[in-house]
Amino acid sequence: MIEYRIDRRSGVATYLQIVQQTKQALRLGLLEPGDKLPTAREVVEATAVNPNTVLKAYRELEREGLAEGRRGLGTFVRGTLGRGTADSALRAELAGWADRARAEGLDRDDMTALVTAVLDETFAADGGVPDSTRTGQNTPENTQGDHA
16 A cells, blocks of 8 residues: 655645655556555544545546545545556666666755756657657667667
8 A cells, every 4th residue: 555755845735745646656556456545544644634635635636537436435546657667677777877876976856857857858859759659660779769
């Protein structure tokens, strides 16, 4: 089950932090359709947020088709996002990169800025379409491209 962590200094509304963390868990495959989300009471006890904040987040997830409230049973994951998994080879590579970056003195904000810049460049260059989709082929030459 997902455990929400609220950062009160982030400037991001609490309900949005819950929505974002749920979406991240969906993208990573940590949550799948049919999984039960924590009850509002459980989230309130763990994070000391207002119950209405949790309910607002769950309503937003429902509106987006990612969750479904079942009267008397709770809120359940209905949809999914992305194709990443928590144990994928890409994640392992990224974790290795993060370890190397940290060893070279980069902090979290430095790494976030660097990754964001690379993603912005990557998706601006091709309109957000993966190389293999544009060419119709999935070869090492066009999946690594100039972005490696």
